[in-house]
Amino acid sequence: GFRFDNLTHYVNSHEEEFVETLRTWVAVESDSSDIGKRSDLHRMMDLTAEKLRVIGGSVAMVDVGVQALANGSTIDLPKVVTAQFGSDPDKHTICIYGHVDVQPAKKEDGWETDPYQLTDINGNLYGRGASDNKAPVLAWIHTVEVYRALNIELPVNVKFLIEGMEETGSDGLDALIVAQRDTFFSDVDYIIISDCGWLSRRPAVTYGTRGNCYFFAEVSGPKKDLHSGVYGGTVVEPMTDLIGIMDKLISPSGEILIPGIREAVAALSDEEWKIYQDIDFDVERYKEDIGISELMYNNKVDLLAHRWRHPTVSIHGIEGAFSAPGTKTVIPAKVTGKFSIRQVPNMDPGVVERQVTDYLNAAFSKRKSPNKLNVTMVIGAKPWLADVNIPLYEAGRAAVRRVFDVEPDMIREGGTIPIAKTFEDVTGKSIIMLPIGGFDDGLHSQNEKISRYNYIEGTKLFISFLHEVSQIKKR
Amino acid sequence: GFRFDNLTHYVNSHEEEFVETLRTWVAVESDSSDIGKRSDLHRMMDLTAEKLRVIGGSVAMVDVGVQALANGSTIDLPKVVTAQFGSDPDKHTICIYGHVDVQPAKKEDGWETDPYQLTDINGNLYGRGASDNKAPVLAWIHTVEVYRALNIELPVNVKFLIEGMEETGSDGLDALIVAQRDTFFSDVDYIIISDCGWLSRRPAVTYGTRGNCYFFAEVSGPKKDLHSGVYGGTVVEPMTDLIGIMDKLISPSGEILIPGIREAVAALSDEEWKIYQDIDFDVERYKEDIGISELMYNNKVDLLAHRWRHPTVSIHGIEGAFSAPGTKTVIPAKVTGKFSIRQVPNMDPGVVERQVTDYLNAAFSKRKSPNKLNVTMVIGAKPWLADVNIPLYEAGRAAVRRVFDVEPDMIREGGTIPIAKTFEDVTGKSIIMLPIGGFDDGLHSQNEKISRYNYIEGTKLFISFLHEVSQIKKR
Ligand SMILES: [Zn+2]
Ligand SMILES: [Zn+2]
Ligand SMILES: [Zn+2]
Ligand SMILES: [Zn+2]
Incomplete structure (x- = not known):
C-alpha cells in the first residue's frame, strides 16, 4: 500500500x-x-x-x-x-x-x-x-x-x-x-x-x-565612444537610431507592429475561453502584487489570454550605452538593444526571425543613417x-x-x-x-x-x- | 628681459x-x-x-x-x-x-x-x-x-x-x-x-x-522588475514608454523636435560664416578619426556651425534596464533615460527645462500609460x-x-x-x-x-x- x-x-x-x-x-x-x-x-x-x-x-x-x-x-x-x-x-x-x-x-x-x-x-x-x-x-x-x-x-x-x-x-x-x-x-x-x-x-x-525569440539589434557607428559636447550635432548617433527602430516594435496599447506576427496566432476557441473563465484568478490581487494602477487588459479572460496565448514584445535593455547612476556626456559608439517576442501556437521562430529582421532593416534604412544595423536572434524557443x-x-x-x-x-x-x-x-x-x-x-x-x-x-x-x-x- | x-x-x-x-x-x-x-x-x-x-x-x-x-x-x-x-x-x-x-x-x-x-x-x-x-x-x-x-x-x-x-x-x-x-x-x-x-x-x-542641459526622464511602473514571460503582455512596460518618448526628441536627420528650441538660436552672421571658412579643418580627416562613412553635414562651415553654435540632442543611455552582456528576460520596473541638449546663444536653460518637460509630459500623456513619468534637469549650464x-x-x-x-x-x-x-x-x-x-x-x-x-x-x-x-x- x-x-x-x-x-x-x-x-x-x-x-x-x-x-x-x-x-x-x-x-x-x-x-x-x-x-x-x-x-x-x-x-x-x-x-x-x-x-x-x-x-x-x-x-x-x-x-x-x-x-x-x-x-x-x-x-x-x-x-x-x-x-x-x-x-x-x-x-x-x-x-x-x-x-x-x-x-x-x-x-x-x-x-x-x-x-x-x-x-x-x-x-x-x-x-x-x-x-x-x-x-x-x-x-x-x-x-x-x-x-x-x-x-x-x-x-x-x-x-x-x-x-x-x-x-x-x-x-x-x-x-x-x-x-x-x-x-x-x-x-x-x-x-x-x-x-x-x-x-x-x-x-x-x-x-x-509560451516560447521566446530573443533578439539583439546592434547599431554601430563611430569607432569609439565620443564626447557629446565635442561631436554632438555632427555625427548620426547610434543611440538615436536604435531608439528610433525599437520604438517601432510595439504600440502604446500593446499591439505588435511587426507585420505577420499577430496574423499567425491561433484563434481563441470557445472551449479555451471557458477554461479561462473557470480559473481562480484575482485581477485586483495581480495588480496589487505588481504594484500598478492599471493593466494592459482589465478582465480576467483577456488578461490570462495575453499572458499565455498571445505574443508580446518586451524591451529588456541596451548594452553599450551609459547605464550607471549619475551623468555621463557620452555618445556611445555601439549599442545593442535587447528585446524578445513571446511565441505562441502557431508561430514559428524561424519565420519570426525573418519578419523581425526584415522589418527592422526596412525601418532602419528609411532613416538613411550611415551607421550599421545588425539584427540577430540569439534564442528561438518554440511554445x-x-x-x-x-x-x-x-x-x-x-x-x-x-x-x-x-x-x-x-x-x-x-x-x-x-x-x-x-x-x-x-x-x-x-x-x-x-x-x-x-x-x-x-x-x-x-x-x-x-x-x-x-x-x-x-x-x-x-x-x-x-x-x-x-x-x-x-x- | x-x-x-x-x-x-x-x-x-x-x-x-x-x-x-x-x-x-x-x-x-x-x-x-x-x-x-x-x-x-x-x-x-x-x-x-x-x-x-x-x-x-x-x-x-x-x-x-x-x-x-x-x-x-x-x-x-x-x-x-x-x-x-x-x-x-x-x-x-x-x-x-x-x-x-x-x-x-x-x-x-x-x-x-x-x-x-x-x-x-x-x-x-x-x-x-x-x-x-x-x-x-x-x-x-x-x-x-x-x-x-x-x-x-x-x-x-x-x-x-x-x-x-x-x-x-x-x-x-x-x-x-x-x-x-x-x-x-x-x-x-x-x-x-x-x-x-x-x-x-x-x-x-x-x-x-556650448552649454548643456542634462535631463533624466524616469518612467516607473511595477514595484519591482518582472519576468517577461510571466508578465509580458499584461503590463504596460516602462521601457516601451521611455523608448517611445525619447524617440520624439530628434529626427533621423538631426532636427530637434522639441518646439521652441531651434527658434531661440542666434542666427549665423556673415562675419561668423567667414571665420569658419578661414579655419584649418579637414572634414575627411575628422570622419576618419571618428571612423564613420558619413557625417550629419558634409561641408566645413555647416559642420563647424553644428559643432559649436547649434544645439543638439544626445541620448546617453538608460539606467535601470538590462545593460550587461548576454540575455535577461526582464521587464525593468523603473528606467531612467539620460539625454542632454547642448546650449548655444541665445538659449536659456530655464526655458529649455520647461520646453523639454512640457513636451515629454505631453508625449507621454498621449500614450495613456498607467506608468509615471518624471522629467528632471540635473545640469543646466549656459553657453x-x-x-x-x-x-x-x-x-x-x-x-x-x-x-x-x-x-x-x-x-x-x-x-x-x-x-x-x-x-x-x-x-x-x-x-x-x-x-x-x-x-x-x-x-x-x-x-x-x-x-x-x-x-x-x-x-x-x-x-x-x-x-x-x-x-x-x-x-
Ligand atoms: Zn570632461
Ligand atoms: Zn574637462
Ligand atoms: Zn527556470
Ligand atoms: Zn528562469
Missing part, C-alpha cells in the same frame, strides 16, 4: 535539513549568463551530482561541449547531470527535468537581502534561484530520498536530467536529448517539469508554455501545448487533491521552458508540468523567494504524484 | 619628471560621478594642494559643503583648491581654472590599456584624465615651477582655482565664486581656462563654448562667448606664435565649460581659453591620451603666455 502518512511525516520532521540544503545551493552563484561565474556553475553541477549519488542514484555527468563567445573564443559548458533510480521493467519510468543555473542578481539591483544568502523572513526563503529552480529540483531529490530513508520501494523508476544553462537557452541540451533518445530516454514514459509557479494560492497543473485529457494529467490532478484537498487550476505558463517542446518533438513522450512555486515568488526579479510551505508541501505533492503515476495502466 | 630659452630648456630637460607626475595623478581614480570613489577624489584634491604648496604657493582647501544624493543622504564634496603666487599690485593677476576629477572609465568599456595606469605608446600618454584635465593643470603648475626653479620672477601674479566636480556639473563651485568675488577674485584681471583641445594639428585659442578683439586674446595669439610659429585657429568648443559663464557673470572679468589638448585626445572616450608633444610644448605656451599678459598695459 501507499504509506503516504509515513512519507509526509518524514518530510515534516526533516524540514530544517531540507532548508539547509537549499541554503547551500542558493549560496552558489550559478549565474549561467555571466561567464565570469562559470566556475561556480561547474561547482553547482558537481554539488547536484554528489547529492544524487549520496541518495543512491547511478549518476553521470555528461559533457555537452563548449559555448562560443562573441569574441570568437569558447568556454566549457556546464556538464548535464543525469541520474537513475531503479530500472524495473514492470514499473513506469519518469524523467524529472530541472535546472540549477540562475538569473543574474546583484544586491544593488534592489534586493533587500543578499541574493546568494538564503534568508528566512516570516517563512519565506529569499534568494536567487530559490524558486527558479533550485527548491523544486531539491524537492524532487528529497522525494526519492524519503522513499529510500524509509526503505519504501519507489513506485516508479525515476530518472533525473538536470542542466545548468536553462536561463540562457539550454545550450547543448537539445543535442544531448537527440543523442540519448534511444538510450537514456528509451524507457522513459513521462517527462515531468517543475520549473514554473502557481497562478494563485490554489495549486496548479500546467499544460502549456509547447499538451493534451490535458491523458492519464498523466489525471495523476497530476489526483496528487494535488490528495495533498491540498482541492482541484488544481489547469493553467498555462507565460514564460518559456523551451526544453518541453524539444522533449516532445524528439522523444515523443508525454510531458506534464507540476509547479510548486508560489504565484508571487518573483522569478527573475529582485527578492525571489519560495515559501517553506510551497517547498515542503511541494515535496509531498511529488511523493503523492509518484504513487498516482504508478497507478496508470501499463500499456 | 624674457628669458624664454632658459625657461624652455628647463622644460625640455625635465620632461620625464613631468610625465612621472602625470602618471601619479592619472593613477588616482578621481571619478566624480561615482560616489564609491569619493575617497580617491578627496586624495586627488590633497595631492593637488600639496603640489602647489611644494612650489611655494599660499594654498587653501575650501570646503564647499555636501552633495545631496538621490536617496536623501549627503556626501562631502571634494574641497576646492585655491593657490596664490605673488601679489605685486604693479603686475596683472591671472587666475588659472582647472579640474582634477575625471569621467568614468573601465577597462571593459573598450580601453586597450588600464585607464588608470598612464601608458606611453609612441609618445602618446594614454590614461583617463590625461588630457581632460590633469596634464593641462600640471602644465600650468609646471609653468610656475619653472620660473621658480630658475629664480626668475613671475611676470604676473598667478592664482589657481582647481576643483574636483567639473565632470558632474561643478557642484559647489558657483557658490564659492559668488562668496569670494570680493576677496579671492577682487584683484584678478584675467581668467584662463585650459580645459579643451585644438581643432587640428594647428594650435588654437578658444572664445566660446559662453567672448569678444576676441581685446588685448587678452592678442596675448594668447602672440604666445602661440612664439612657441609654434603659426597663427592660431580662433575656435569655439562644442563641449561645455560651464564655469566660464559663471566667471563672466559673477566676476565681470575677461576669460580666455588656451587649450593644449590634441584634436584626437578622445576626451570622455575610451583610450583618452595626451601626447608628450602637447604636454611639453603646452607648458612652453603657458610660459610664453605669462610674459605676453605682462605686456598688456595696466589700466
Whole structure:
C-alpha cells in the first residue's frame, strides 16, 4: 500500500535539513549568463551530482561541449547531470527535468537581502534561484530520498536530467536529448517539469508554455565612444537610431507592429475561453502584487489570454550605452538593444526571425543613417501545448487533491521552458508540468523567494504524484 | 628681459619628471560621478594642494559643503583648491581654472590599456584624465615651477582655482565664486581656462563654448522588475514608454523636435560664416578619426556651425534596464533615460527645462500609460562667448606664435565649460581659453591620451603666455 502518512511525516520532521540544503545551493552563484561565474556553475553541477549519488542514484555527468563567445573564443559548458533510480521493467519510468543555473542578481539591483544568502523572513526563503529552480529540483531529490530513508520501494523508476544553462537557452541540451533518445530516454514514459509557479494560492497543473525569440539589434557607428559636447550635432548617433527602430516594435496599447506576427496566432476557441473563465484568478490581487494602477487588459479572460496565448514584445535593455547612476556626456559608439517576442501556437521562430529582421532593416534604412544595423536572434524557443485529457494529467490532478484537498487550476505558463517542446518533438513522450512555486515568488526579479510551505508541501505533492503515476495502466 | 630659452630648456630637460607626475595623478581614480570613489577624489584634491604648496604657493582647501544624493543622504564634496603666487599690485593677476576629477572609465568599456595606469605608446600618454584635465593643470603648475626653479620672477601674479566636480556639473563651485568675488577674485584681471583641445594639428585659442542641459526622464511602473514571460503582455512596460518618448526628441536627420528650441538660436552672421571658412579643418580627416562613412553635414562651415553654435540632442543611455552582456528576460520596473541638449546663444536653460518637460509630459500623456513619468534637469549650464578683439586674446595669439610659429585657429568648443559663464557673470572679468589638448585626445572616450608633444610644448605656451599678459598695459 501507499504509506503516504509515513512519507509526509518524514518530510515534516526533516524540514530544517531540507532548508539547509537549499541554503547551500542558493549560496552558489550559478549565474549561467555571466561567464565570469562559470566556475561556480561547474561547482553547482558537481554539488547536484554528489547529492544524487549520496541518495543512491547511478549518476553521470555528461559533457555537452563548449559555448562560443562573441569574441570568437569558447568556454566549457556546464556538464548535464543525469541520474537513475531503479530500472524495473514492470514499473513506469519518469524523467524529472530541472535546472540549477540562475538569473543574474546583484544586491544593488534592489534586493533587500543578499541574493546568494538564503534568508528566512516570516517563512519565506529569499534568494536567487530559490524558486527558479533550485527548491523544486531539491524537492524532487528529497522525494526519492524519503522513499529510500524509509526503505519504501519507489513506485516508479525515476530518472533525473538536470542542466545548468536553462536561463540562457539550454545550450547543448537539445543535442544531448537527440543523442540519448534511444538510450537514456528509451524507457522513459513521462517527462515531468517543475520549473514554473502557481497562478494563485490554489495549486496548479500546467499544460502549456509560451516560447521566446530573443533578439539583439546592434547599431554601430563611430569607432569609439565620443564626447557629446565635442561631436554632438555632427555625427548620426547610434543611440538615436536604435531608439528610433525599437520604438517601432510595439504600440502604446500593446499591439505588435511587426507585420505577420499577430496574423499567425491561433484563434481563441470557445472551449479555451471557458477554461479561462473557470480559473481562480484575482485581477485586483495581480495588480496589487505588481504594484500598478492599471493593466494592459482589465478582465480576467483577456488578461490570462495575453499572458499565455498571445505574443508580446518586451524591451529588456541596451548594452553599450551609459547605464550607471549619475551623468555621463557620452555618445556611445555601439549599442545593442535587447528585446524578445513571446511565441505562441502557431508561430514559428524561424519565420519570426525573418519578419523581425526584415522589418527592422526596412525601418532602419528609411532613416538613411550611415551607421550599421545588425539584427540577430540569439534564442528561438518554440511554445509547447499538451493534451490535458491523458492519464498523466489525471495523476497530476489526483496528487494535488490528495495533498491540498482541492482541484488544481489547469493553467498555462507565460514564460518559456523551451526544453518541453524539444522533449516532445524528439522523444515523443508525454510531458506534464507540476509547479510548486508560489504565484508571487518573483522569478527573475529582485527578492525571489519560495515559501517553506510551497517547498515542503511541494515535496509531498511529488511523493503523492509518484504513487498516482504508478497507478496508470501499463500499456 | 624674457628669458624664454632658459625657461624652455628647463622644460625640455625635465620632461620625464613631468610625465612621472602625470602618471601619479592619472593613477588616482578621481571619478566624480561615482560616489564609491569619493575617497580617491578627496586624495586627488590633497595631492593637488600639496603640489602647489611644494612650489611655494599660499594654498587653501575650501570646503564647499555636501552633495545631496538621490536617496536623501549627503556626501562631502571634494574641497576646492585655491593657490596664490605673488601679489605685486604693479603686475596683472591671472587666475588659472582647472579640474582634477575625471569621467568614468573601465577597462571593459573598450580601453586597450588600464585607464588608470598612464601608458606611453609612441609618445602618446594614454590614461583617463590625461588630457581632460590633469596634464593641462600640471602644465600650468609646471609653468610656475619653472620660473621658480630658475629664480626668475613671475611676470604676473598667478592664482589657481582647481576643483574636483567639473565632470558632474561643478557642484559647489558657483557658490564659492559668488562668496569670494570680493576677496579671492577682487584683484584678478584675467581668467584662463585650459580645459579643451585644438581643432587640428594647428594650435588654437578658444572664445566660446556650448552649454548643456542634462535631463533624466524616469518612467516607473511595477514595484519591482518582472519576468517577461510571466508578465509580458499584461503590463504596460516602462521601457516601451521611455523608448517611445525619447524617440520624439530628434529626427533621423538631426532636427530637434522639441518646439521652441531651434527658434531661440542666434542666427549665423556673415562675419561668423567667414571665420569658419578661414579655419584649418579637414572634414575627411575628422570622419576618419571618428571612423564613420558619413557625417550629419558634409561641408566645413555647416559642420563647424553644428559643432559649436547649434544645439543638439544626445541620448546617453538608460539606467535601470538590462545593460550587461548576454540575455535577461526582464521587464525593468523603473528606467531612467539620460539625454542632454547642448546650449548655444541665445538659449536659456530655464526655458529649455520647461520646453523639454512640457513636451515629454505631453508625449507621454498621449500614450495613456498607467506608468509615471518624471522629467528632471540635473545640469543646466549656459553657453559662453567672448569678444576676441581685446588685448587678452592678442596675448594668447602672440604666445602661440612664439612657441609654434603659426597663427592660431580662433575656435569655439562644442563641449561645455560651464564655469566660464559663471566667471563672466559673477566676476565681470575677461576669460580666455588656451587649450593644449590634441584634436584626437578622445576626451570622455575610451583610450583618452595626451601626447608628450602637447604636454611639453603646452607648458612652453603657458610660459610664453605669462610674459605676453605682462605686456598688456595696466589700466
Ligand atoms: Zn527556470
Ligand atoms: Zn528562469
Ligand atoms: Zn574637462
Ligand atoms: Zn570632461
